Amino acid sequence: MTSRALEVIGSAEVIVGYHPYVELIADLTEDKEIFTSGMRKEVERCQKAVELALSGKKVALVSSGDPGVYGMAGLVLELVTGTEGAESVQVEVVAGVTAATAAAAQLGAPLMHDFAIISLSDLLTPWELILRRVECAALGDYVIALYNPKSKKRIQQIVEVQQCLLQHKEAQTPVGIVRNVGRQGEEKVITTLGQFLDHPIDMFTTIIIGNSQTYVEGSWMITPRGYRL
Amino acid sequence: MTSRALEVIGSAEVIVGYHPYVELIADLTEDKEIFTSGMRKEVERCQKAVELALSGKKVALVSSGDPGVYGMAGLVLELVTGTEGAESVQVEVVAGVTAATAAAAQLGAPLMHDFAIISLSDLLTPWELILRRVECAALGDYVIALYNPKSKKRIQQIVEVQQCLLQHKEAQTPVGIVRNVGRQGEEKVITTLGQFLDHPIDMFTTIIIGNSQTYVEGSWMITPRGYRL
Numbered sequence: 001m002t003s004r005a006l007e008v009i010g011s012a013e014v015i016v017g018y019h020p021y022v023e024l025i026a027d028l029t030e031d032k033e034i035f036t037s038g039m040r041k042e043v044e045r046c047q048k049a050v051e052l053a054l055s056g057k058k059v060a061l062v063s064s065g066d067p068g069v070y071g072m073a074g075l076v077l078e079l080v081t082g083t084e085g086a087e088s089v090q091v092e093v094v095a096g097v098t099a100a101t102a103a104a105a106q107l108g109a110p111l112m113h114d115f116a117i118i119s120l121s122d123l124l125t126p127w128e129l130i131l132r133r134v135e136c137a138a139l140g141d142y143v144i145a146l147y148n149p150k151s152k153k154r155i156q157q158i159v160e161v162q163q164c165l166l167q168h169k170e171a172q173t174p175v176g177i178v179r180n181v182g183r184q185g186e187e188k189v190i191t192t193l194g195q196f197l198d199h200p201i202d203m204f205t206t207i208i209i210g211n212s213q214t215y216v217e218g219s220w221m222i223t224p225r226g227y228r229l
Numbered sequence: 230m231t232s233r234a235l236e237v238i239g240s241a242e243v244i245v246g247y248h249p250y251v252e253l254i255a256d257l258t259e260d261k262e263i264f265t266s267g268m269r270k271e272v273e274r275c276q277k278a279v280e281l282a283l284s285g286k287k288v289a290l291v292s293s294g295d296p297g298v299y300g301m302a303g304l305v306l307e308l309v310t311g312t313e314g315a316e317s318v319q320v321e322v323v324a325g326v327t328a329a330t331a332a333a334a335q336l337g338a339p340l341m342h343d344f345a346i347i348s349l350s351d352l353l354t355p356w357e358l359i360l361r362r363v364e365c366a367a368l369g370d371y372v373i374a375l376y377n378p379k380s381k382k383r384i385q386q387i388v389e390v391q392q393c394l395l396q397h398k399e400a401q402t403p404v405g406i407v408r409n410v411g412r413q414g415e416e417k418v419i420t421t422l423g424q425f426l427d428h429p430i431d432m433f434t435t436i437i438i439g440n441s442q443t444y445v446e447g448s449w450m451i452t453p454r455g456y457r458l
Contacts, residue, residue, distance in 0.1 A: 002231050002326060043456050066326070068333040074341035074454050081446035082458060095334035097231060097295070097324045104297045105324035112303035113354070114362050116345040116371065124455030125342070129370070133343050136369030140362040142345065217310035225303050226353030227272050229311060 005094050009060050016049040017062035018042075024183070025062065033057075040123075046075045053089045066098040070119050070147060100145035103178035103206040106188050108220030110176055110208045115143035120150070120157045127157065134161050138168035143214065143223055146207040162197055165209065169193055174210040176221045181206055190221050234323050238289050245278040246291035247271075253412070254291065262286075269352075275304045282318045295327040299348050299376060328410055329374035332435040335417050336405035337449030339437045344372035349379070349386045356386065363390050367397035372443065372452055375436040391426055394438065398422055403439040405450045410435055419450050 006028070009015070015022055015029045019036040022029070035052070037045050049061040049072075063071030073093045080086045104111040116137040122130060137144045144165075149158045165173075171194030179187045179200070189199050193209060201207065214223040235257070238244070244251055244258045248265040251258070264281070266274050278290040292300030302322045309315045333340040345366040351359060366373045373394075379387045394402075400423030408416045408429070418428050422438060430436065443452040 003235070006232070043458065066330045066334075068330055068338050068340050069344075070341065070454065073334070074338035074451055075456055077338050077446075077449050077451050078453060078456075078458060081449060081451070087447070093334040093338065095326045095331045097326055098330055101295045101297055101327055102324045105295075105302070105322035109297050109303035109306050109322065111297050112299065114345070114347045114359075115298075116343070116366070116369075118343045130343075133369040133371065136365040136371070137345070139368075140345075140365030141358070142362060142365070217306075218316070220306050220310060222303055222306050222310070224307060225299065227304055227307075229272065229307060 002094070002096060005096060008092070008094055009062075011058060012060035013058045014049075014052050015060050015062060016045055016052070018045070018064075021062050021064050024064075042072065042075055046072055046079055049076060050079050050083065050086055050089060054086060063096075064099075065102070066096040068093055068095065069098040069117065097182070099147060099181055099206045100208065102181045103145070103176065103188075103208060106178050106181060106186070107176035107190060107208060108222050110174070110210060110214060110221045110223050111143055111145070112223045112225045113143060113211060113213070114140075115145060116140075117145045117147065119147040120154075120161065121148040122154070122157065130157075131160060131164060134164050135168070138165050141211045143211045144209040146209070148203055149205055149207050150201045151203045158201060159197065162193065165193055169209075169212070173212075174214045174216050174221050176208040177201065177205060178208075179205045190216055190219070231323065231325060234325060237321070237323055238291075240287060241289035242287045243278075243281050244289050244291060245274055245281070247274070247293075250291050250293050253293075271301065271304055275301055275308055278305060279308050279312065279315055279318055283315060292325075293328075294331070295325040297322055297324065298327040298346065326411070328376060328435045329437070331410045332374070332405065332407035332417075332437060335407050335410060335415070336419060336437060337451050339403070339405055339439060339443060339450045339452050340372055340374070341452045341454045342372060342440060342442070343369075344374060345369075346374045346376065348376040349390065350377040350383070351386065359386075360389060360393060363393050364397070367394050370440045372440045373438040375438070377432055378434055378436050379430045380432045387430060388426065391422065394422055398438075398441070402441075403443045403445045403450050405437040406430065406434060407437075408434045419445055419448070 173193040402422040404425040
């Protein structure tokens with residue numbers, strides 16, 4: 001967590017967030033009013049945060065990782081700018097460490113060259129667009145970081161992504177998988193594009209797929225930047 | 230800065246880094262040995278850090294932003310894994326807030342959907358590959374974050390990027406420019422793909438180009454995630 005995030009949480013009167021994320025910062029919020037809700041209640045949570053702010057409270061709306069990367073920053077700004085009377089709410093977006101770079105640090109240095117971040121969740125995005133992005137990333141030889149790769153009900157997408165990538169990339173391309181990055185129970189494995197589906201993958205997993213230059217040495221996954229050594 | 234970065238700097242005996250970055254944390258390093266060097270001395274700095282670590286010192290090698298995104302993490306791991314006798318050096322990569330998400334937070338929420346990060350520096354990467362990546366990102370309708378967009382000597386690349394993007398994207402596509410993000414003298418402007426070259430751009434600038442859904446409302450640049458409001 002950044003020092004700015006700590007400051008903002010410390011000075012807030014109300015904490016709003018997805019229940020498991022608010023639980024992760026329980027030691028910072030003992031003296032505060034708390035409003036939590038469950039999965040897929042994003043709109044409700046953000047509306048609540050905006051309402052509370054309009055009533056004069058200092059509100060911290062908590063996302064995991066960086067709130068501007070598939071987090072709540074966009075929804076709050078959509079509500080504040082789109083709701084009659086809400087324009088007076090002052091919003092600060094506090095940047096954080098997004099899962100891709102947090103996972104990269106555990107794996108070594110896989111993101112040292114141009115990379116693409118793609119969420120495989122097709123709840124809000126047509127699957128065809130997601131798959132097109134995967135293909136474009138492969139054609140551009142990007143390192144690729146996948147968010148929300150798989151859930152209990154959504155198990156086929158990651159298989160299609162692997163098939164798509166294998167048409168453009170070597171099966172031996174290094175792939176790093178990190179689960180629960182930065183949290184209790186953090187696990188990581190370095191494997192290959194051909195084999196990575198043999199490992200456990202869920203919604204708490206970030207997957208990083210190397211570019212054509214990425215290699216594994218010892219326990220590190222490294223994408224060289226191009227310096228001559 | 231994250232609390233882990235503060236801890237690691239606090240416990241280090243030697244600080245190694247690019248001179249201006251080490252200067253930014255002068256108040257944290259008063260009691261420490263310092264080794265700094267100038268631009269393009271990356272290999273020398275990392276070699277020095279590895280040598281110092283091999284001599285038994287606790288060394289903090291400082292990058293700005295996230296060290297795993299065009300920073301020094303990769304070079305250190307290349308040296309540690311590739312140098313005879315250096316395998317015994319213990320390395321921890323400390324993730325940070327990379328310029329793209331720091332800049333995004335200042336602009337609003339432009340990175341709420343899939344995005345590509347591209348460095349326009351062609352010192353270590355063929356220009357043709359960089360331009361191919363720009364085109365692939367456009368074809369995939371990614372939000373695009375550009376690092377190192379322009380330097381005193383390197384002024385033509387950003388013009389070619391604009392030309393390439395204008396073949397695939399509307400001239401009215403929102404573009405956010407942030408200079409000195411998170412530092413003294415931070416400046417930002419929200420403009421369009423057709424007009425953004427009229428604004429000052431240098432090596433301390435991060436540029437974020439919206440996808441086809443990105444819009445500007447008030448002083449915010451917002452890429453909707455797709456929630457129904």
